[in-house]
Amino acid sequence: MSTHAKRERLLLADLLEAAGPEAPTLCEGWTARELAAHVVVRERRLDAAGGIVIPALKNRLDRVQAEFAAKPYEELIQLIRTGPPKYSPYNLKQVDEGANAVEFYVHAEDVRRAQPDWTPRELDPVFSDALWSRLERAARVMGRKSPVGIVLRRPDGQTAVAHKGTPVVTVTGEPGELTLFAHGRQEAAQVELEGDKEASTRALEAKLGI
Numbered sequence: 001m002s003t004h005a006k007r008e009r010l011l012l013a014d015l016l017e018a019a020g021p022e023a024p025t026l027c028e029g030w031t032a033r034e035l036a037a038h039v040v041v042r043e044r045r046l047d048a049a050g051g052i053v054i055p056a057l058k059n060r061l062d063r064v065q066a067e068f069a070a071k072p073y074e075e076l077i078q079l080i081r082t083g084p085p086k087y088s089p090y091n092l093k094q095v096d097e098g099a100n101a102v103e104f105y106v107h108a109e110d111v112r113r114a115q116p117d118w119t120p121r122e123l124d125p126v127f128s129d130a131l132w133s134r135l136e137r138a139a140r141v142m143g144r145k146s147p148v149g150i151v152l153r154r155p156d157g158q159t160a161v162a163h164k165g166t167p168v169v170t171v172t173g174e175p176g177e178l179t180l181f182a183h184g185r186q187e188a189a190q191v192e193l194e195g196d197k198e199a200s201t202r203a204l205e206a207k208l209g210i
Helices: 004-019 032-044 046-052 055-069 073-082 093-112 125-142 175-182 197-205
Strands: 149-153 159-163 168-172 192-194
Touching: 004 032, 004 073, 004 093, 032 055, 032 073, 032 093, 093 125, 093 175, 125 159, 125 175, 149 175, 168 197, 192 197
Parallel strands: 149 168
Antiparallel strands: 149 159, 168 192
């Protein structure tokens, strides 16, 4: 049975392949090749992947990621499609779904939305609800550095507080768009902001995400 993570993994691999190694992405400073290397290192080199969240390990992460980025692009794409090795915790279905469904969705959109001719992608309701469920749990972590209060709101009225504070900016959109907003892709997210102009600008420029 396919999971959200498996589906998004294959979509990400297809998008990276179609875009080509030098294509831009929404990850600042990263080409498609560098994004592909990041994805591979994250689940295949756990000894280095800690640098994503631990500053002391960042130099090691950068070195290992550069080594992978130097590999043939087709090999990186195949490693993403193949998935994690058997010894990796990401090989467990629950871990893969919990850690990768959102990760691969965001990175797939990083590739898609960096292209000039991209079009909105309609997500199925089950996946949208899954994204919202994750966002509800992670919102405060994502919004912890915001200089203004941020409330994320679905069109049906459900809300999640990303940051307590004043003034408050309410960000309304579908779960997929709110997920991108909370992961620091504010400019690329199709959302509506309610709040005074200065606060809204600060919310758009805030350093959101992990």
